[in-house]
Amino acid sequence: MTNTIYDITHESDAIMLVGSNPEEAHPVIGMQVRQAVARGAKLIVVDPRDIDLSKKATIHLKLRPGTNVAFANGLMHIFIEEGLVDQKFIEERTENFEAMKEMVKDYTPEKVAEICQIDADQLREAARIYATANRAPIMYCLGVTEHHTGTEGVMSLSNVAMMVGKIGRPGCGVNPIRGQNNVQGACDMGASPNQFTGYQNIAAPGIVEKFEEAWGVKLNHEIGTKATDCFPKMISGDIKGLLIFGEDPVRTDPNTHHVIKALESLDFFVVDELFMTETAKLADVILPGRSYAEKEGTFTNTERRVQRVRKAVEIAGETRPDTWIFTEIMNRMGYPQPHLTPAQIMDEIASVTPSFAGISHERLDSEEVGGKGLQWPCISKDHPGTPIMHVGKFARGLGYFRPAAYKPSAELPDEEYPLLMMTGRILYHYNACAMTDKTEGINEIAGSSFIELNTADANALGILDGELVSVSSRRGTIQAEARVSGKTNKGECWMPFHYLEGSCNWLTSDALDGISSTPEYKVCAVKVAKAE
Amino acid sequence: MIHLTIDGIPVEVEKGTTILQAAKQAGITIPTLCYIEDLLPDGSCRMCVVEVTNNGRSKIDTACTLQVSEGDEVQTMSEKVIDSRKKTLDLLLSDHNVHCFSCEANGDCKLQDLCFEYGLEETSYEGEMTSLPKDESNKFFSYDPSLCILCHRCVNTCTEIVGRAAIDTMERGFQSVIGAAPEKVWAEGTCESCGNCVQACPTGALSMKRRKKYRAYQVDKVVRTTCPHCATGCQMDLIVKDGKIVDVKGADGPSNRGLLCVKGRSGSFDFVDHKTRIRHPLIKNKETGEFEQATWDEALDLVASKFSEIKTNYGGDALAGFACSRSTNEDIYMLQKMVRAAFGSNNTDNCARV
Numbered sequence: 069m070t071n072t073i074y075d076i077t078h079e080s081d082a083i084m085l086v087g088s089n090p091e092e093a094h095p096v097i098g099m100q101v102r103q104a105v106a107r108g109a110k111l112i113v114v115d116p117r118d119i120d121l122s123k124k125a126t127i128h129l130k131l132r133p134g135t136n137v138a139f140a141n142g143l144m145h146i147f148i149e150e151g152l153v154d155q156k157f158i159e160e161r162t163e164n165f166e167a168m169k170e171m172v173k174d175y176t177p178e179k180v181a182e183i184c185q186i187d188a189d190q191l192r193e194a195a196r197i198y199a200t201a202n203r204a205p206i207m208y209c210l211g212v213t214e215h216h217t218g219t220e221g222v223m224s225l226s227n228v229a230m231m232v233g234k235i236g237r238p239g240c241g242v243n244p245i246r247g248q249n250n251v252q253g254a255c256d257m258g259a260s261p262n263q264f265t266g267y268q269n270i271a272a273p274g275i276v277e278k279f280e281e282a283w284g285v286k287l288n289h290e291i292g293t294k295a296t297d298c299f300p301k302m303i304s305g306d307i308k309g310l311l312i313f314g315e316d317p318v319r320t321d322p323n324t325h326h327v328i329k330a331l332e333s334l335d336f337f338v339v340d341e342l343f344m345t346e347t348a349k350l351a352d353v354i355l356p357g358r359s360y361a362e363k364e365g366t367f368t369n370t371e372r373r374v375q376r377v378r379k380a381v382e383i384a385g386e387t388r389p390d391t392w393i394f395t396e397i398m399n400r401m402g403y404p405q406p407h408l409t410p411a412q413i414m415d416e417i418a419s420v421t422p423s424f425a426g427i428s429h430e431r432l433d434s435e436e437v438g439g440k441g442l443q444w445p446c447i448s449k450d451h452p453g454t455p456i457m458h459v460g461k462f463a464r465g466l467g468y469f470r471p472a473a474y475k476p477s478a479e480l481p482d483e484e485y486p487l488l489m490m491t492g493r494i495l496y497h498y499n500a501c502a503m504t505d506k507t508e509g510i511n512e513i514a515g516s517s518f519i520e521l522n523t524a525d526a527n528a529l530g531i532l533d534g535e536l537v538s539v540s541s542r543r544g545t546i547q548a549e550a551r552v553s554g555k556t557n558k559g560e561c562w563m564p565f566h567y568l569e570g571s572c573n574w575l576t577s578d579a580l581d582g583i584s585s586t587p588e589y590k591v592c593a594v595k596v597a598k599a600e
Numbered sequence: 601m602i603h604l605t606i607d608g609i610p611v612e613v614e615k616g617t618t619i620l621q622a623a624k625q626a627g628i629t630i631p632t633l634c635y636i637e638d639l640l641p642d643g644s645c646r647m648c649v650v651e652v653t654n655n656g657r658s659k660i661d662t663a664c665t666l667q668v669s670e671g672d673e674v675q676t677m678s679e680k681v682i683d684s685r686k687k688t689l690d691l692l693l694s695d696h697n698v699h700c701f702s703c704e705a706n707g708d709c710k711l712q713d714l715c716f717e718y719g720l721e722e723t724s725y726e727g728e729m730t731s732l733p734k735d736e737s738n739k740f741f742s743y744d745p746s747l748c749i750l751c752h753r754c755v756n757t758c759t760e761i762v763g764r765a766a767i768d769t770m771e772r773g774f775q776s777v778i779g780a781a782p783e784k785v786w787a788e789g790t791c792e793s794c795g796n797c798v799q800a801c802p803t804g805a806l807s808m809k810r811r812k813k814y815r816a817y818q819v820d821k822v823v824r825t826t827c828p829h830c831a832t833g834c835q836m837d838l839i840v841k842d843g844k845i846v847d848v849k850g851a852d853g854p855s856n857r858g859l860l861c862v863k864g865r866s867g868s869f870d871f872v873d874h875k876t877r878i879r880h881p882l883i884k885n886k887e888t889g890e891f892e893q894a895t896w897d898e899a900l901d902l903v904a905s906k907f908s909e910i911k912t913n914y915g916g917d918a919l920a921g922f923a924c925s926r927s928t929n930e931d932i933y934m935l936q937k938m939v940r941a942a943f944g945s946n947n948t949d950n951c952a953r954v
């Protein structure tokens with residue numbers, strides 16, 4: 069996020085929520101969005117489903133999934149046509165505006181309305197509300213990124229915000245609401261095939277050398293393979309050994325058959341896990357690590373805020389801190405790595421990462437920080453952290469408009485698979501439920517999978533609310549309970565991705581975003597029938 | 601600016617400030633029950649009454665609603681004030697089922713604390729008590745009308761802060777009760793089970809069901825940490841008794857301001873010491889396909905030798921290691937360091953994309 073949760077919900081006049089259902093996926097952010105609406109902020113919901121917040125929205129654009137780029141280009145067309153652009157901001161702070169203008173020229177409200185299957189006047193109204201509000205943030209989530217054009221969707225939203233000067237101020241910005249608790253941290257910490265900590269590029273001159281010196285070892289200079297691209301390489305035999313730390317790709321990755329085949333092709337497969345997950349079952353060795361409540365450390369939330377995790381308990385048995393496990397493996401493979409405490413590890417991170425240079429456990433625990441964490445970039449021990457990014461100047465200097473044309477989703481419905489299926493989260497569970505399904509009350513409330521069908525589609529298929537249906541795609545078939553309503557548009561359906569029984573990832577497409585290799589979870593084609 | 605004195609201490613505050621806020625500035629605590637900071641005052645409990653003298657006239661009024669006037673002389677503990685608060689407590693106790701020994705909130709109850717402070721052991725009123733049944737319909741907490749003092753903190757929390765408006769005060773007068781409209785049954789309304797109303801309740805009326813397993817005075821330690829589920833980064837306190845986490849409470853963090861959702865409050869500790877946790881290293885027996893318990897040395901040596909063999913025969917690029925986006929920064933840093941420095945590979949990634 070460029071801004072903080074507090075300023076975008078407490079200091080904004082309007083909020084544009086794109087492909088994000090914070091009431092369920094990030095409930096405490098959802099609560100603060102509801103407070104914002106009660107305070108009088110206008111809300112624009114851009115989502116293919118009637119999420120609960122759409123009832124509180126000034127405008128709900130119930131667009132066709134996978135058409136975000138067209139939507140964004142349409143907004144910009146209207147900004148230009150109606151003189152709503154922030155000329156001063158564009159001149160002083162950005163470049164490549166002319167190319168952007170050229171790109172959106174053809175995206176008339178009428179044309180966009182047709183692509184997105186929305187009303188042109190409502191699109192105009194949304195553009196006006198957002199552009200004329202003094203302060204307005206864009207908040208978005210996986211509904212934007214989980215498409216094969218996801219990266220372009222994200223860039224398009226930045227273009228939208230820049231064009232009306234809504235960046236670098238409180239109550240504004242472009243704010244991805246990151247999914248899992250430490251997904252921000254995982255990216256920051258260099259668990260990435262092309263970047264070390266703090267987004268230091270392997271390809272940039274001097275970076276690998278810097279780490280070679282800090283770690284005292286010769287390093288590989290070639291960019292590595294993204295996780296989603298690793299699976300085909302396992303099948304082809306290019307990757308033979310794998311260690312997975314706490315993930316369950318058999319459950320969470322698209323096209324489950326393919327993932328299982330890949331993991332089974334490995335010569336040697338190690339998992340560091342808390343539970344016997346579907347993925348762990350395929351391993352040769354399982355190393356029992358520790359949960360958040362059994363170790364010291366830090367998480368980085370979606371606001372780039374580094375906050376402390378503290379040890380509360382130890383459990384019976386022989387579990388070990390995960391840092392101890394990795395250190396042992398390094399030593400036994402011949403790389404001499406001393407055992408460090410989590411606080412010492414953070415000091416090492418700070419020493420090799422400019423944006424973390426001012427962060428340490430000692431400082432996070434100090435009175436100065438007062439339990440508020442530190443938001444990176446935090447470049448020195450006396451730097452207060454950075455609540456709002458791009459104030460006065462973009463990280464790269466001038467903000468660059470990156471025009472993107474709309475491209476349809478990779479797999480669209482056809483005669484055989486006539487329904488477009490989306491996937492998402494529900495309030496009560498988290499991802500593959502490895503943690504949440506250990507709480508009885510939660511399972512009692514939300515214990516099994518379902519599929520939301522549009523009433524007209526269900527009627528045509530003779531399916532009643534509550535009936536068991538089978539759902540098939542080109543990749544597999546599962547069963548789930550039908551929930552029939554007008555929540556999705558005609559021709560579209562939706563499933564949660566949390567459940568083992570009726571897991572929708574047997575169906576989802578592994579078409580990847582061309583730039584980030586994010587799977588297109590949000591859109592695939594399915595057919596639905598009464599279960600036999 | 602307005603000038604006044606509180607218990608003889610001169611205070612200078614902005615126009616529009618309430619006496620309660622002015623007292624806070626001056627470091628003086630006035631007792632409250634229904635008051636929630638940042639919200640418009642409910643003004644229903646009357647615990648915060650003070651005596652204000654101005655121009656020779658004096659009056660008793662609630663400090664949460666009364667705005668300061670120039671020259672106010674405020675007394676927060678005068679005889680009249682104490683008398684009024686005692687009457688308030690007496691009245692509250694008259695419809696409060698005083699079975700403190702068996703109450704989960706024993707030792708953690710604001711009503712109990714105030715009665716102790718003001719020397720009230722029992723009510724002087726005789727008469728009928730609310731006999732409405734307990735609402736046990738929510739999976740995680742229960743509501744007992746016989747302990748409810750109708751301070752509306754739960755209703756105000758749910759409506760104004762959580763923004764869900766799942767509950768309201770039903771009926772009027774002696775039979776008032778909190779519930780989910782219109783059925784009065786919690787679980788049948790729009791409640792999200794976040795439990796923020798429970799945390800706001802000053803008595804045992806709204807109580808997490810797990811409170812039956814511990815008493816406030818049995819807590820060994822309270823550990824401030826960050827929620828392990830989504831990226832909001834809510835701050836919370838793990839309540840530890842006998843080496844086990846028995847409860848979770850919302851803490852005042854920058855992104856959550858005391859709030860939690862159902863996952864943070866009720867889905868973040870049962871798994872920690874769950875019976876299905878893997879507690880020993882396991883090696884798969886190639887013949888049977890079954891996992892067998894191993895020592896750390898056996899498991900780690902096997903891992904290191906197999907990975908080293910692959911590295912020697914096929915190069916570091918034949919190895920990969922994926923990190924978990926639910927784990928700590930320190931864990932993830934060490935994992936990618938292991939892949940780069942020991943595996944000799946840049947094939948490291950995290951589940952950010954999935």
Ligand code: SF4
Pocket residue numbers: 757758762764765766767790791792793794795796797798
């Ligand atoms: S649990 Fe949450 S949603 Fe339910 S009544 Fe209480 S505050 Fe409202």
Ligand code: SF4
Pocket residue numbers: 094095096097827828829830831832833834856859860861862863864865
């Ligand atoms: S309490 Fe809920 S909203 Fe807060 S971090 Fe945990 S899961 Fe997210």
